[in-house]
Amino acid sequence: MESLFYLSFSLADGIGPKTFELLLKKFGTAEKAWESSVNELKDAGLGPKTIDALNLFRNTYNPKEYIQKLEKNKIWYISQNDKEYPESLKKLPNPPIVVFGRGDKSCLSSPKTIGVVGARKVTSYGREVTEGLVADLVSYGFTIISGMALGVDAIAHIACLENNGATIAVLGNGVDLPFPRENQSLYQNIIEQGSAIISEYPPGTNPSKGSFPARNRIIAALSDGILITEAAEDSGSLITADWSLKLNKKVFAVPGPITSRMSDGTSRLLKQGAVLVQNTQDILNEFSLQFPSGQASSNKSKKINYKKMGLAKDEIKILKLLENEEMTVDELSKRVNYSVPVIMQILGVMEIKGIIGNINGRYRVI
Numbered sequence: 152m153e154s155l156f157y158l159s160f161s162l163a164d165g166i167g168p169k170t171f172e173l174l175l176k177k178f179g180t181a182e183k184a185w186e187s188s189v190n191e192l193k194d195a196g197l198g199p200k201t202i203d204a205l206n207l208f209r210n211t212y213n214p215k216e217y218i219q220k221l222e223k224n225k226i227w228y229i230s231q232n233d234k235e236y237p238e239s240l241k242k243l244p245n246p247p248i249v250v251f252g253r254g255d256k257s258c259l260s261s262p263k264t265i266g267v268v269g270a271r272k273v274t275s276y277g278r279e280v281t282e283g284l285v286a287d288l289v290s291y292g293f294t295i296i297s298g299m300a301l302g303v304d305a306i307a308h309i310a311c312l313e314n315n316g317a318t319i320a321v322l323g324n325g326v327d328l329p330f331p332r333e334n335q336s337l338y339q340n341i342i343e344q345g346s347a348i349i350s351e352y353p354p355g356t357n358p359s360k361g362s363f364p365a366r367n368r369i370i371a372a373l374s375d376g377i378l379i380t381e382a383a384e385d386s387g388s389l390i391t392a393d394w395s396l397k398l399n400k401k402v403f404a405v406p407g408p409i410t411s412r413m414s415d416g417t418s419r420l421l422k423q424g425a426v427l428v429q430n431t432q433d434i435l436n437e438f439s440l441q442f443p444s445g446q447a448s449s450n451k452s453k454k455i456n457y458k459k460m461g462l463a464k465d466e467i468k469i470l471k472l473l474e475n476e477e478m479t480v481d482e483l484s485k486r487v488n489y490s491v492p493v494i495m496q497i498l499g500v501m502e503i504k505g506i507i508g509n510i511n512g513r514y515r516v517i
Contacts, residue, residue, distance in 0.1 A: 189206070
């Protein structure tokens with residue numbers, strides 16, 4: 152019964168984790184707080200606007216109808232008061248009042264977890280590294296946690312599912328809204344393949360500028376450590392790394408080409424003391440685990456043999472740039488000092504040869 156009142160407060164405007172914590176300290180239980188008078192709410196430290204909004208909500212909210220709506224949409228929830236609520240979340244200074252979810256709830260009790268985050272505009276290098284490391288970590292029983300954003304996040308989720316692993320996607324919006332839209336099929340696959348989608352935001356909540364940094368703290372809290380495979384200097388994944396450090400957890404970073412701006416973020420983390428990751432065992436060492444003997448790690452670096460490929464000089468020049476990061480036609484034109492029509496002609500030939508691919512206007516090595 153108490154859990155229902157936690158749910159009710161999580162849906163009320165103006166009642167966030169910090170305000171809810173004040174109410175619990177004042178009244179002892181969520182039920183008593185819900186049934187408190189206006190004067191009692193004032194004594195608890197709530198402002199007039201918050202009290203008015205809460206009163207309006209209490210008079211119009213029907214908990215039975217809301218629960219039925221959740222069940223109809225196959226959405227579950229866990230409150231701070233429930234035994235299933237992850238202990239790791241309670242260590243946050245502002246833990247979610249309620250966690251909403253779709254898919255397999257048991258993923259939240261996974262014994263070994265690691266967050267894998269990074270750049271949205273991922274390069275072919277970042278893609279390869281992420282896929283390889285995730286495949287190995289899954290084979291060792293790690294549940295992969297990420298934010299289902301474009302780039303590294305999505306690649307980590309996909310690689311996990313392709314290797315029959317469990318993954319948790321932490322959204323910055325309601326669990327009923329696949330976001331971004333480009334990842335709608337990934338959203339469905341996560342649910343259908345026995346993994347989980349979770350969020351602290353009620354169903355129907357659209358993403359906002361502040362919701363993504365907030366969800367990063369949940370990724371950090373649920374993970375035993377955070378792995379950043381590729382990140383620019385201003386990448387949001389660095390917020391997740393900061394939260395991991397605040398929670399006294401390990402931060403792992405993969406070094407990248409110094410010629411790529413997409414390595415600036417991971418380079419900074421390494422300078423600040425993050426664990427250098429050159430292979431999967433570097434991660435396992437920090438957990439006192441050993442990669443199975445005789446089992447080859449899937450993240451060996453690959454070198455392109457240009458001579459065997461029989462490429463023209465112009466093609467080699469472009470391919471070397473795309474090895475480090477995905478680029479648009481305009482970006483390539485500036486880097487090699489060729490006109491856009493010439494670049495497009497070269498890229499067209501390279502696509503026909505099956506050397507490169509084009510995703511949303513950005514070219515990468517296949």
